[in-house]
Amino acid sequence: MFVSLNPDMEKQNDTLNPHQSLDLIASMIQQAKGNVQKSSFYFLLWGWTIVIANLGVYILIKFTDVKNPFIMFAITIPMAVVAVIYNNRQNKTEVVSTHLDKIHKWLWAGFGLNCALIVFVGKFIGWMVNPMIVLMCALPTFITGVMLKFRPLMLGGLVFWIAGTVLFFLRVEEQFLVAALAISLGYLVPGYMLRKSEK
Amino acid sequence: MALKDLDPLLHSQLRLGVMSLLMSVESAEFTFLKEKTNSTAGNLSVQLDKLSEAGYITIEKTFKGKKPLTTCKITKHGLKAFEEYVNALKQYIGK
Structure with a gap:
């Protein structure tokens, strides 16, 4: 505070x-300083959305004959609308x-665009969409952790770097299970911790 | 250089306070500036108008529901003036 100055700044040039x-x-x-807006909502919204989508695909592949189990990822569309309205x-x-x-804002918007483009060119990368997205997720998560000076998110970024690399070596159905676990550790755990710290 | 050579628009507590706040943020509402500078709405409004007339800041007036909303932003011209002011201060102190 400016204690040595006029406390109410009402006086003008004189002093x-x-x-x-x-x-x-x-x-x-x-x-x-320290006015970064609250962002735990987004980590929890996207954390749960992606965990449910991944587990959904895994269950559909493992236990059903559904032709296109990846349809589970369609839940990201209404959730994107929710995120925009909330924002x-x-x-x-x-x-x-x-x-x-x-x-x-632009870091995550850029990441969102990257995700959409990766899905679009999925055929050309052997449908390794999930490993690519988890790997790309590491950077914005880590940087958000740096910006908020919030170590759990930085560790979340680290989880995505490791999990994203590991995913490339797994079979498709296993990828969805491990991705769900990675998102739980990298988004949901830090997301809940962040929400607690925002209160 | 003499103290009188300092930009008179910035060399005033409230206006300098406002400019320093706006330097540090992307944009700020009237209520934020009022709270942080601990000033009265009337005086703050007058000083903001002076800064706006000089082209140091832009003032955007909109509505949040039925409440009027005043958002202020520093301009490139304001940024330059602020930097010059700080450099002048440094020179003055360094003498």
Whole structure:
């Protein structure tokens, strides 16, 4: 706080000397810090969505004759709509938006675009879509952890780097089971911890 | 250089406080600025208008439901003026 200055800043030029000016600038920058918006909602929303989709595909492959078990991933479409609606509502209630918020938003939007493109070109990468997405998930998760100074998310990123690599070596149905486990560890566990810390 | 050479628009507690806050964020609402600078709505409004007239900030007025919403953002011109002001301060202190 700017205790050495006028506490209410109502006075004008008369008392401000260069040292006070620098103190004021430093204290205001300090005030604006640490305003990264709450993001646990997204980790929990996407965590549960992807875990359910992966487990769903695994169960359909293992125990049924369904022709296209991958249809389970269609649940990501309504969830994307939910995420957009939630994001718009959040934007309306936030009184400040920091540069970090902007970077955070575009980092994940870019990741979303990457996911869509990977699904689109799936045929050309031998349908290794799941390992690719889990591997790509590592970077935005890790960076979000760095931005929020939240170690569990950084560890979540590490889980995705390891799991994403391991997935390439597994059979298709096993990939879905391990991906569900990785998402639980990399998204849901840090997501719940983050939600607790946001309260 | 003399103290009087400092940009008079920035060399005022409330305006400098506002500019320092806006330097650090992407955008901020009137209520955020009012709370952080601990100023009155009337004075803050006057000072914001002065900064806006100088082209240092942009003020966007919209509505959140039925409530008016004022969002402020620093401009490139404002950023440059702020940097020049800080450099001038450094020179002055370094003398």
